[in-house]
Amino acid sequence: MTAARLLRHETILAILTVLALIVLANLSDKFFTAENLLNQGRLMSEVGLVALAMTFVIVTGGIDLSVGSILGMTAILLGVFWQNVGLPLPLAMVAALLCGTLAGLGNGLIITRFKVPPLIATLATLALYRGLAEGISQARSVRGYPEWFFYFGQGELLGVPFQLWLLGLLTTIAGVILGLTTFGRATYAVGANETAARFSGIRVDATKLWIYTAAGFLAGLAAVIFVSRVTTTRSDMGTGLELDVITGVVLGGTSIFGGKGTIVGTALGLILIQALKNGLALSGVKGDGTIVVIGVVLIAAILAGALFDRNRGG
Amino acid sequence: MRKLTLAAALLGFGLMSGTALAGSAWTGGDDQATNPLACDATPAAAAAKDYDGGSPTGAPDRAGKPIKVVDVPKLIGIGYFNATTKGILDAAKELGNVDAKTDGPTKANIDEQITFIDNYITSGVDGILFAANDPVAIAPVLKKALYKGINVVGYDANSTPDARQWFVNQAQFNGIGKALIDDMAKEIGEEGSFAIVTSTFTTPNQARWIAEMSAYAAACHPKMKWLETVEAQEDNNLSFNQATTLINKYGDELKGIFGMTSVATPASAEAVTQAGKCGKIAVVGLATPNAMKPYVAKDCVKSVVLWNPVDLGYAAMMVLRAVADGTLKPGATSVKAGKLGDLQVINGSEILLGAPYTFTKDNIGQFDF
Numbered sequence: 117m118t119a120a121r122l123l124r125h126e127t128i129l130a131i132l133t134v135l136a137l138i139v140l141a142n143l144s145d146k147f148f149t150a151e152n153l154l155n156q157g158r159l160m161s162e163v164g165l166v167a168l169a170m171t172f173v174i175v176t177g178g179i180d181l182s183v184g185s186i187l188g189m190t191a192i193l194l195g196v197f198w199q200n201v202g203l204p205l206p207l208a209m210v211a212a213l214l215c216g217t218l219a220g221l222g223n224g225l226i227i228t229r230f231k232v233p234p235l236i237a238t239l240a241t242l243a244l245y246r247g248l249a250e251g252i253s254q255a256r257s258v259r260g261y262p263e264w265f266f267y268f269g270q271g272e273l274l275g276v277p278f279q280l281w282l283l284g285l286l287t288t289i290a291g292v293i294l295g296l297t298t299f300g301r302a303t304y305a306v307g308a309n310e311t312a313a314r315f316s317g318i319r320v321d322a323t324k325l326w327i328y329t330a331a332g333f334l335a336g337l338a339a340v341i342f343v344s345r346v347t348t349t350r351s352d353m354g355t356g357l358e359l360d361v362i363t364g365v366v367l368g369g370t371s372i373f374g375g376k377g378t379i380v381g382t383a384l385g386l387i388l389i390q391a392l393k394n395g396l397a398l399s400g401v402k403g404d405g406t407i408v409v410i411g412v413v414l415i416a417a418i419l420a421g422a423l424f425d426r427n428r429g430g
Numbered sequence: 431m432r433k434l435t436l437a438a439a440l441l442g443f444g445l446m447s448g449t450a451l452a453g454s455a456w457t458g459g460d461d462q463a464t465n466p467l468a469c470d471a472t473p474a475a476a477a478a479k480d481y482d483g484g485s486p487t488g489a490p491d492r493a494g495k496p497i498k499v500v501d502v503p504k505l506i507g508i509g510y511f512n513a514t515t516k517g518i519l520d521a522a523k524e525l526g527n528v529d530a531k532t533d534g535p536t537k538a539n540i541d542e543q544i545t546f547i548d549n550y551i552t553s554g555v556d557g558i559l560f561a562a563n564d565p566v567a568i569a570p571v572l573k574k575a576l577y578k579g580i581n582v583v584g585y586d587a588n589s590t591p592d593a594r595q596w597f598v599n600q601a602q603f604n605g606i607g608k609a610l611i612d613d614m615a616k617e618i619g620e621e622g623s624f625a626i627v628t629s630t631f632t633t634p635n636q637a638r639w640i641a642e643m644s645a646y647a648a649a650c651h652p653k654m655k656w657l658e659t660v661e662a663q664e665d666n667n668l669s670f671n672q673a674t675t676l677i678n679k680y681g682d683e684l685k686g687i688f689g690m691t692s693v694a695t696p697a698s699a700e701a702v703t704q705a706g707k708c709g710k711i712a713v714v715g716l717a718t719p720n721a722m723k724p725y726v727a728k729d730c731v732k733s734v735v736l737w738n739p740v741d742l743g744y745a746a747m748m749v750l751r752a753v754a755d756g757t758l759k760p761g762a763t764s765v766k767a768g769k770l771g772d773l774q775v776i777n778g779s780e781i782l783l784g785a786p787y788t789f790t791k792d793n794i795g796q797f798d799f
Contacts, residue, residue, distance in 0.1 A: 152552050257632050259566045348566035350632050397549040402533045
């Protein structure tokens, strides 16, 4: 658990990412342009936001499978609060975000109060929140949002997509919290050895509660941006999002057994996957081929990480 | 033990709330106005409407020049879109000046489809053909394509009109609704009960058909009883399970199942076969002939309703070429589509492929898709 070792995985990943960027830029002259890269940033923002919280979750040795469903539910609630309940849109956004946060808090309570393993608890809420989304929506889409609302998902600030600013800001905050604060150290301690952490006086349950609540909040935030980007709400929004998020986090070097992982790693993992998806598509590789390459890269990166650990007597 | 009970209770609640909160009309229909056809075969008159499609900005002159076209269907790897792809490639070959390829997500996912189109805009194509997973969600990225001077034509599943130039309509919704309900009434009688297996309640085509079916049944077969609509997401396994659940849930009351997708119909037929209910429960639905041949041969399924998706892809490609050449302009009343002849323009910016087609034991052998 030394800083040096943590740095090593990220170094490998950074080199891999730079290599991928160089290769992809050579494969297609459309890839390494400011316009394309910013656009890709826009497309990965929703996954990126949720991945920040997921890094914390996995570092504690947990998992949150319900984030995609929370995204779907928050999206639907945004539409319902605005159109059916008649709240002004800004208020509807806040209310929907609050519900997303509560959904995350719900996960945290089930996990900490009832000692349900996170995998089981969030598997259940994956179904619960998606079911609520479908039930509440009455299977109808909500459309016709005012023009200003599309700013969050489609607008630009100083030439950079709005959500990329948000993602950058929150990534920095998450990085600081995980890397430099007491809360961050508590997070690692919970994941490394929960019993030891408990006996060391760390507030294990409170830490977890905060983290799952944050996951709900960020999934809700991603929902608002997603709705703004695609201009409609559907109850199936965010289906499968949890897999994209977990893939990015794990590729970023966060150990699924807990106690290990960084925000920088997660960011690199997400960038690598997005670059591969986009770059391969631009150089004429079809969708199915791209998935194969991503699978191979994922396995290679994880094997490399595992070998590395063994060599160091990990 | 308590943990498990809690998880099960949560899971159960989640599943139940999905159905318990559903509305009173036929679930799965949309809330747009319906226009049921006459109970006999009187054709509907086409109402005149101004062009309401979009137009690309600063498109280069592509008349007669080679163009690069990408086709992004809802998903790839299923029989239906393989057939439209075949039609697109046939047309491209016949035209000789089109480089066409199909690429898209392996699941009918709005976000992935948007990303595919976005990437092809960046890579610089001349034309985009699409079948939308969601009419509104796909609109921003299609508008971006138009803004970049790309010709955009939809087929199979529409977007909002101003996000594309033309849409090739495979069959009008009320036509399909009438064909399905009439076929079902013929098989289970005027007082039979039936259920519907659809993709998702918000998938535009299926929602529209169900709404039209509901309206047509109310007008022309008022005693038929609708039991339930279930979602199966164009997933083979899920469709089979949903159909099996319906058979077990309603028992002898269930006389017929509608399959609303090319995945749900064969899966429902398989469920009926495995339940040993062939002849007792009719399956009527939309499907590709190849998937239905075994069930039609065994007399388990009598009518399969569809249009010809190869023709649909072919027409879409022909329309895109005509738009790129400038021969199809806003205000036109028909378009020449190669071997299909003149196709009629309807609803302002849509092109009608023709009347729906019912495959039966007598003719299904002639089709291979």
